Amino acid sequence: MIPVCRLEDLPAGESVRLDTTPPVAVFNADGALYAVDDTCSHQDASLSEGWLEGCLVECPLHAASFDLRTGEPTCLPARRPVRTHRVSVVDGTIHVHLADPTATPVPASAPLTAAASLSAPAALAASGPGRGSLTGEGSAA
Amino acid sequence: MNTVTVVGASLAGLYAARELRAQGFDGRLVLVGAEPHLPYDRPPLSKAFLTDTDRAASTPTVTDSAGASATGTGASPDREHSPATRTSPTTGTAPGTGIHAPYESAPESQLALTDPELALTDPEEITDLAAEWLLGVHATGLDQHGRAVLLDDGRTVVTDGVVIATGASARRLPGPQPAGVHTLRTLADARALRADLTRGPRRVVVIGGGFIGAETASSCVALGHDVTVVEAAPLPLIPQLGPDMAMFCADLHRQGGARLLTGTGVAGLHRMAPAYPSGDAYSSGDAAQPGGTDPSGATDRPGATALGSSRTRSSRTESRGPANPGHVTAVELSDGRILPADVVVVGIGATPNTGWLSGTSLAVGDGVLCDAGCVASLPQVVAVGDVARVGGVRAEHWTSATEQPRVAVRNLLAAQTVETVTALPYFWSDQYGSRIQFAGHRPADATVRITEGSPDDGGFLALYEHAGRVAAALAVNCPRPFMRTRRELRAQRTATV
Ligand SMILES: Cc1cc2nc3c(=O)[nH]c(=O)nc-3n(C[C@H](O)[C@H](O)[C@H](O)COP(=O)(O)OP(=O)(O)OC[C@H]3O[C@@H](n4cnc5c(N)ncnc54)[C@H](O)[C@@H]3O)c2cc1C
Ligand code: FES
Numbered sequence: 269m270i271p272v273c274r275l276e277d278l279p280a281g282e283s284v285r286l287d288t289t290p291p292v293a294v295f296n297a298d299g300a301l302y303a304v305d306d307t308c309s310h311q312d313a314s315l316s317e318g319w320l321e322g323c324l325v326e327c328p329l330h331a332a333s334f335d336l337r338t339g340e341p342t343c344l345p346a347r348r349p350v351r352t353h354r355v356s357v358v359d360g361t362i363h364v365h366l367a368d369p370t371a372t373p374v375p376a377s378a379p380l381t382a383a384a385s386l387s388a389p390a391a392l393a394a395s396g397p398g399r400g401s402l403t404g405e406g407s408a409a
Numbered sequence: 410m411n412t413v414t415v416v417g418a419s420l421a422g423l424y425a426a427r428e429l430r431a432q433g434f435d436g437r438l439v440l441v442g443a444e445p446h447l448p449y450d451r452p453p454l455s456k457a458f459l460t461d462t463d464r465a466a467s468t469p470t471v472t473d474s475a476g477a478s479a480t481g482t483g484a485s486p487d488r489e490h491s492p493a494t495r496t497s498p499t500t501g502t503a504p505g506t507g508i509h510a511p512y513e514s515a516p517e518s519q520l521a522l523t524d525p526e527l528a529l530t531d532p533e534e535i536t537d538l539a540a541e542w543l544l545g546v547h548a549t550g551l552d553q554h555g556r557a558v559l560l561d562d563g564r565t566v567v568t569d570g571v572v573i574a575t576g577a578s579a580r581r582l583p584g585p586q587p588a589g590v591h592t593l594r595t596l597a598d599a600r601a602l603r604a605d606l607t608r609g610p611r612r613v614v615v616i617g618g619g620f621i622g623a624e625t626a627s628s629c630v631a632l633g634h635d636v637t638v639v640e641a642a643p644l645p646l647i648p649q650l651g652p653d654m655a656m657f658c659a660d661l662h663r664q665g666g667a668r669l670l671t672g673t674g675v676a677g678l679h680r681m682a683p684a685y686p687s688g689d690a691y692s693s694g695d696a697a698q699p700g701g702t703d704p705s706g707a708t709d710r711p712g713a714t715a716l717g718s719s720r721t722r723s724s725r726t727e728s729r730g731p732a733n734p735g736h737v738t739a740v741e742l743s744d745g746r747i748l749p750a751d752v753v754v755v756g757i758g759a760t761p762n763t764g765w766l767s768g769t770s771l772a773v774g775d776g777v778l779c780d781a782g783c784v785a786s787l788p789q790v791v792a793v794g795d796v797a798r799v800g801g802v803r804a805e806h807w808t809s810a811t812e813q814p815r816v817a818v819r820n821l822l823a824a825q826t827v828e829t830v831t832a833l834p835y836f837w838s839d840q841y842g843s844r845i846q847f848a849g850h851r852p853a854d855a856t857v858r859i860t861e862g863s864p865d866d867g868g869f870l871a872l873y874e875h876a877g878r879v880a881a882a883l884a885v886n887c888p889r890p891f892m893r894t895r896r897e898l899r900a901q902r903t904a905t906v
Binding site for chain 2: 311312313314317318319326328329330344345347
């Protein structure tokens with residue numbers, strides 16, 4: 269489980285990139301939180317820098333669009349999904365559980381409790397460096 | 410419409426095939442492609458493909474001729490190429506469609522297996538498209554009414570509609586091409602260049618500072634080579650970006666570690682001819698280089714590699730060995746300077762592949778002339794991608810090649826222009842760690858205003874303004890603000906079209 273940032277630091281419409289290997293992008297899509305692999309499945313672009321509309325993110329390089337709920341591309345040129353990761357909010361802090369098979373949108377208004385973070389211990393072992401540093405567009409700009 | 414033939418099986422051709430099926434065309438779909446490969450993506454060829462040395466080691470050769478052997482040479486000798494004649498055991502039939510899908514059992518997917526980063530399609534999609542792929546086959550002509558495509562193996566595809574997607578070819582220097590001299594357009598080009606670049610440190614001269622030249626130079630620097638870029642204009646990329654932003658890009662070369670020489674053309678190439686006129690080449694390692702086998706080598710003559718004013722005063726060897734133009738040793742500039750070179754990359758633009766249409770009644774002039782809906786001068790013939798001059802403009806951008814086919818196919822199936830291409834031009838380029846993105850039409854007298862970041866920090870958004878409006882935008886490492894501006898430009902364009 270990787271802490272990302274305080275919930276209030278990721279307002280609706282914003283995204284943040286975790287410097288994990290591979291990097292992960294976390295989105296606040298109108299109040300629902302999602303995390304997917306940051307690198308577009310097409311070529312080399314960062315989805316955290318993409319255009320967020322509803323629960324779709326458009327890649328900044330060639331405009332492939334991904335459904336954040338499933339990671340599936342909704343149009344070309346991407347043909348493969350990006351991995352989704354589960355997100356939880358524990359005591360007001362957003363956490364990502366790496367490599368979950370499906371992302372669970374978390375309504376920002378109703379943060380989950382610690383219980384949610386217990387469901388994916390196996391995935392955590394493979395999560396690499398524990399702390400994701402914040403290099404989202406907020407800090408990059 | 411029973412049969413549609415797509416000539417050119419690359420980016421625009423593949424998108425056209427997809428659109429045909431997506432828009433309900435369920436007839437016979439034939440794709441003719443001169444290269445032996447299934448469609449692959451070119452932009453990585455000057456970028457990651459060159460620098461990814463792991464991949465270089467793992468894919469020395471690929472059986473790229475697989476496509477050709479399954480189709481071009483395995484095909485029936487019949488003059489008329491029709492489904493009935495194509496019962497070769499190497500081809501399969503897509504269940505229920507009656508249309509041959511030669512790639513079902515697909516040794517041809519080897520490209521996808523060995524270079525997944527480049528493959529534009531996969532076996533599943535190939536099956537779904539239910540098309541006949543004639544790869545390694547050149548179209549050589551179109552009959553008077555555009556109802557038959559002639560092939561270089563003597564066959565003819567009788568067709569009701571034609572999509573021309575033959576793209577463009579890299580412009581070359583005149584004369585024979587000595588070993589060590591490369592252009593970069595195809596996978597074969599990129600493999601040959603990469604092979605030359607993996608033989609230890611080289612002195613690389615890139616002729617032409619356009620996008621492909623700049624990207625190649627950047628990749629060569631990343632590989633540790635000594636790189637000089639030669640640009641005839643006072644600055645590279647002025648026509649594309651205007652002087653201010655061209656200046657910024659020129660600095661990228663210098664900051665990135667390449668030398669940039671501007672305002673000087675190339676007079677010619679110096680080369681060392683083989684020590685012996687034939688057989689025993691200059692060095693056995695170089696004997697297999699494409700330059701050495703270039704058919705134009707047969708016309709080798711003194712000064713043949715010189716450009717314009719024939720100032721090459723090369724070596725002892727120019728009159729020797731007509732079949733082998735030897736190996737490049739230096740580039741001579743028009744101001745007399747001589748740049749020693751082991752590898753030369755010629756990036757001086759591309760010319761549309763319309764040669765196969767000469768002698769036909771189709772209107773051609775720096776591209777296939779089309780209306781704004783990609784419809785050419787013969788009925789039921791459309792053109793897309795780098796070869797198409799659409800409404801007076803010929804773009805050489807990846808995105809145009811992917812956006813035009815939807816409109817072109819719609820008009821082809823409607824048998825008239827019912828929609829025009831309104832997409833906003835867009836391209837990107839990656840060089841020296843900077844991602845450059847550009848959208849819109851840049852008026853020559855536009856003024857440039859930086860609205861985010863700053864060139865000194867290496868990340869910024871620049872707006873090209875003209876008559877009180879934003880006409881185009883350029884971003885360097887500034888994707889989010891660029892996307893916003895691109896959307897605004899698109900909306901503005903839709904509102905005014
Ligand atoms: C090295 C490189 C880097 C690039 N980088 C970028 C970039 O960063 N950004 C960007 O926007 N664009 C870039 N481009 C441009 C982009 O790749 C092209 O715009 C795109 O490939 C055009 O697609 P196309 O299908 O129209 O033509 P092409 O890709 O040229 O394909 C045409 C195909 O038709 C075949 N053909 C030709 N004649 C015949 C014939 N008579 N019969 C049968 N087949 C024929 C050719 O062999 C070829 O396979 C780059 C191009 C290159 C070469
Ligand atoms: S890199 Fe994302 S669509 Fe191409």
